[in-house]
Every structure is written in C-alpha cells, then in structure tokens.
Amino acid sequence: MNHVPLLINGELCQSATDAYIDVTNPANNDVIARVPCATSDEIEQAIDSASKAFETWKDVPVTERARLMMRYQALLKEQQKEIAEILAAETGKTFDDAMGDVWRGIEVVEQAMNVPSLMMGETAENVARGIDTYSYIQPLGVCAGITPFNFPAMIPLWMFPLSIACGNTFVLKPSEQDPMTPMKLAELFKQAGAPDGVLNVIHGGKDQVEPLLTHPTIKAVSFVGSVPVGQHIYRTATANMKRAQCFAGAKNHTVIMPDANKEHVLNNLVGASVGAAGQRCMAISVAVFVGEAQAWIPELAERIGQVKPGPWTDKDSAFGPLISPQARQRVLSLIESGKQQGATCLVDGSEVTVPGYEQGNWVGPTVFSDVTPEMDIYQQEIFGPVLSMVNADSLDEALTLVNNNPYGNGTSIFTNSGAAARKYQREVTVGQVGINVPIPVPLPFFSFTGWKNSFYGDLHAYGKQAIRFYTETKTITSRWPESDIPGGPNMTISLS
Ligand code: NAD
Numbered sequence: 001m002n003h004v005p006l007l008i009n010g011e012l013c014q015s016a017t018d019a020y021i022d023v024t025n026p027a028n029n030d031v032i033a034r035v036p037c038a039t040s041d042e043i044e045q046a047i048d049s050a051s052k053a054f055e056t057w058k059d060v061p062v063t064e065r066a067r068l069m070m071r072y073q074a075l076l077k078e079q080q081k082e083i084a085e086i087l088a089a090e091t092g093k094t095f096d097d098a099m100g101d102v103w104r105g106i107e108v109v110e111q112a113m114n115v116p117s118l119m120m121g122e123t124a125e126n127v128a129r130g131i132d133t134y135s136y137i138q139p140l141g142v143c144a145g146i147t148p149f150n151f152p153a154m155i156p157l158w159m160f161p162l163s164i165a166c167g168n169t170f171v172l173k174p175s176e177q178d179p180m181t182p183m184k185l186a187e188l189f190k191q192a193g194a195p196d197g198v199l200n201v202i203h204g205g206k207d208q209v210e211p212l213l214t215h216p217t218i219k220a221v222s223f224v225g226s227v228p229v230g231q232h233i234y235r236t237a238t239a240n241m242k243r244a245q246c247f248a249g250a251k252n253h254t255v256i257m258p259d260a261n262k263e264h265v266l267n268n269l270v271g272a273s274v275g276a277a278g279q280r281c282m283a284i285s286v287a288v289f290v291g292e293a294q295a296w297i298p299e300l301a302e303r304i305g306q307v308k309p310g311p312w313t314d315k316d317s318a319f320g321p322l323i324s325p326q327a328r329q330r331v332l333s334l335i336e337s338g339k340q341q342g343a344t345c346l347v348d349g350s351e352v353t354v355p356g357y358e359q360g361n362w363v364g365p366t367v368f369s370d371v372t373p374e375m376d377i378y379q380q381e382i383f384g385p386v387l388s389m390v391n392a393d394s395l396d397e398a399l400t401l402v403n404n405n406p407y408g409n410g411t412s413i414f415t416n417s418g419a420a421a422r423k424y425q426r427e428v429t430v431g432q433v434g435i436n437v438p439i440p441v442p443l444p445f446f447s448f449t450g451w452k453n454s455f456y457g458d459l460h461a462y463g464k465q466a467i468r469f470y471t472e473t474k475t476i477t478s479r480w481p482e483s484d485i486p487g488g489p490n491m492t493i494s495l496s
Helices: 040-057 062-078 080-091 095-112 154-165 180-191 206-214 227-239 262-278 291-305 325-340 395-404 418-427 463-469
Strands: 006-008 011-013 020-025 030-036 123-128 131-139 142-146 169-173 199-201 218-224 243-247 252-256 284-290 344-347 366-369 386-392 411-414 433-435 471-479
Touching (some): 006 040, 040 142, 040 169, 062 095, 062 154, 062 180, 080 095, 080 180, 095 154, 142 154, 142 206, 154 169, 154 180, 154 218, 154 463, 169 206, 180 199, 206 218, 206 227, 227 243, 252 262, 252 395, 262 284, 262 291, 262 411, 291 344, 291 366, 325 344, 325 386, 395 418, 463 471
Parallel strands (some): 142 218, 252 284, 284 386, 366 386, 411 433
Antiparallel strands (some): 006 011, 006 199, 123 131, 131 471
C-alpha cells in the first residue's frame, strides 16, 4: 500500500504518525493509498524549514526565481499525461478533464515566469527639490496554502508557484481526499531545482490546518474550499494577524435570454452543468430561462439526460463519480428534497449504476424545472451533476434573483443583445461574468475574482492581485545633496 510521503526540507519522508486516512478510487471505492495525518513535530519542522529557506531564497535574484518557474513549466508540460493519470485515478475525473485540470495550473506557472516584470515597483523623479521616490516589491516570508479535492493540480498551482516566485517560501496542506497529485507536483518542483525548504508539503485534515493558522512564522494563508471552513480559516488567520484569501462555495447562475442562439446555449449548458459531475466551483448549477426561452427546457433536459457517467479508463465516460460515498449521499438527499419540495424532476440520476463499478459513488445527470428560491436545491451548493431551472419573465427579474443569491463566484448570460449583455455585466453582483461563455474562469494574467460568500479577503488568486497578496511594498524617498543644504533644520512635515 502506497503511504503518501511528506515533503520537509527537501526530503520526501514517511510520517511518524499512526493516524492515516484512506485515499480511494471513487469509481469503486478501492483503497489506492493511505495519507498520513502529520504530527505536530512534523508540522513544526515544515514551518521551520520554510523559515530557514526564506533567509536565502529571498536574496536569490528574481531572474533566477523566474528560471526555476521556466524549468518547472517545462517539466509539468512534459509530464502532463502522467500527472493527469494520477489525478484521474484519485478523483475519478475523465482523462481529458484531468488533463485540463493540470493545464490550467501550468498556465499559472507561466504567469509566475513573468515575475521580474510583475515585481517592478514605481518611480517618480524630483517629487521635491532633489528628492526622488521609488518603491520596491518585497516578499512576505513563509506562506501557507490549504487546498480542496476538486482541482488537485490547478489549485495548488494557483498558490505556491506565484508565492515562491515572489521570493517567499511555502507550506502546502493539500486535500486528504486526493493528495497524490499535489505530491507529484511537489516532486517535479524539487526536480526543477527548487532549493530545500522552499516548498514543504504536510498532510492531514482539520488538525493539521490549525497550526498553519496560528503559527507566528506564517505571514499569509491561501485557502480554497467550502464556506464554513473558509469562514473559519479567514477568521482564525486574520485574528492571528495574518493575511488571508479564502475562496469558498458557489451557486452559479446562467441567464438565458430568448434572443440567444439556441444551439449554442444547449451545447454549452450540458458540459457546464454536469461536466466533472458538477464538482466545479464554477459549474452552472442554476439556469434562469427568461420568457420564450422557457420553451427550450425540455430539449436541454433531454440532451443532459443522454450524458453518461463512467470510469476515467473508459473514453466514452462524459464525467466520473463523486469524490466519496458521503458526497454521493449528500447529493442524493438534496435530489430527494427537490422532489419533496415541489420541483419537477425532468431527469433523475439518483438510481444510476455503472456496470462493473457497482461500488462507485455514481450519480447520473439530474435536471429539475420549476425550481423556486425557497427550495433546498436552490439554496444549497449541491456539488453534484444537478441542474436547477428557474423561470423569469424579464432580464430585471433574472438580475434580482442572481443578485439576491448569497454567492458571487461566477455567472453568465446568453443573448444576442449587446444592451442586455452590458446591463447584466454592469449590474450583476458576481465577480466573474461570462457573455455567451458559460464558465468564465479568467486566464492567469487576470485574477480569479469571486465575490460575496464565494470569497473572504481583499486580494484574489493569480494575476496582479496575487503578486500584491504575496508581497509588501517598500517606498523609498531619497536625496543625494551635492553639499550641505542651506537653511538650518526643517521643522515641518513637508519635503523641501
Ligand atoms: P473542504 O472545505 O471540505 O476542504 C478544503 C480543505 O480544508 C481541505 O484541505 C481540508 O482538509 C481542509 N479542512 C476541512 N475541514 C476543515 C476544518 N474544519 N478546519 C480546517 N481545515 C479544514 O472543501 P472540499 O470539499 O475539499 O472542496 C469543495 C468545496 O470547495 C466546494 O464548496 C467548492 O465550491 C469549493 N471550491 C471553491 C473554489 C473557488 O474558487 N471559490 C474553487 C474550488 C473549490
């Protein structure tokens, strides 16, 4: 049985713990590895190693740090398929989707390769007589990252490459449900030439996260996961005087206007709703059909109903199983609540089984119409292959619905009207908006900008915001007088 190692001070080592969590293949629940719950000593060693490594890493020229990212990007591209296979085996994602997960992480590493220009400060000459002002961007110190199960390559890669490229060192605590992918990323980072201690990886759950939120050495905490955990991490990290950015749950709406291109809408919504078994923080979970667009509902339901889940080893699988039996049970009980609370179940995936994989965490595509905002299936993040359809009479009504929702991760509108699209993009209180694009995940030269209950903090992931999150700005005011300045002491605050 594979015991997942820790990475401490450049060493891939076995934990001394006797507490382990099983890592399973979600397609049949076979145990494929065991992940240790790191001991307090090991967590302390990881933080200490990051702290010592910071003393030298912060002085490594920014160009050399960028070159580490270039070597890392090349290795990730070379081994994308191997990483995707590990990822598919422990998450159940289809191989193509697993390749996409890795690819979207590689794109962030490409952003980190630009760190010399991203870390340029500002200058202004002669702000007062003989005085120049300029700023430098400097690293913070030791940063920590806590990641969820649903993107085990992309989300760790949102965090440690940018933080480390900025001159910080890092302690990562990946999801205990799929830790082998992040471990492979860490091994490749070491292989790319990362000095010992610059990246450390510890494993476990809640108990292993807590020290990262309170330890005085850690300066900043990045988290991605569910709302209750995100709130707890934000409160604890900030109460311990750390910077925190916490990305949390979502309920993403798409608005379908009657003037939209019907084929484009139907084709896009199938994958955006049930793709990856709905386990994407940017999945479309609510479709709001405005006016005559409601006539398309039966056809969309029929197309979604044709999509079949299956194991990643089968090329015909459209999506995989849910991550765990608990996640499946939760989704099944929400489907049941939708039926009980009066929604119309047009497609019911709760009885789906996959021949040869009867023990897997399967839920088939599920579609509800006539959903109203009081229902649990509307209010809760389902995180399964379930699409709720809501009717609205006008764009204004759709906008009010979306804006009243407590989440604000992503949304989209399908329309051929520039005026409708502009009104929507301007007035919607959601941080990432797609126009005829269902899942608007920005590329890494922008930032990933969830709002409301989908994000706690100020500065978001990747893009320029991440550089600011992981750094301090130092502003220097300098004068180089050629001789003594006449006039005696300056008793005022003004520069002269
Ligand atoms: P989760 O909150 O259960 O776990 C996330 C991480 O937190 C894991 O590493 C876990 O070990 C740790 N953790 C769990 N309970 C904890 C506790 N009580 N204290 C401290 N740490 C704890 O989330 P998940 O199930 O792995 O991921 C799915 C969730 O992540 C969904 O809600 C999804 O919307 C969200 N997500 C959000 C984004 C985004 O960008 N907004 C992206 C991906 C996933």
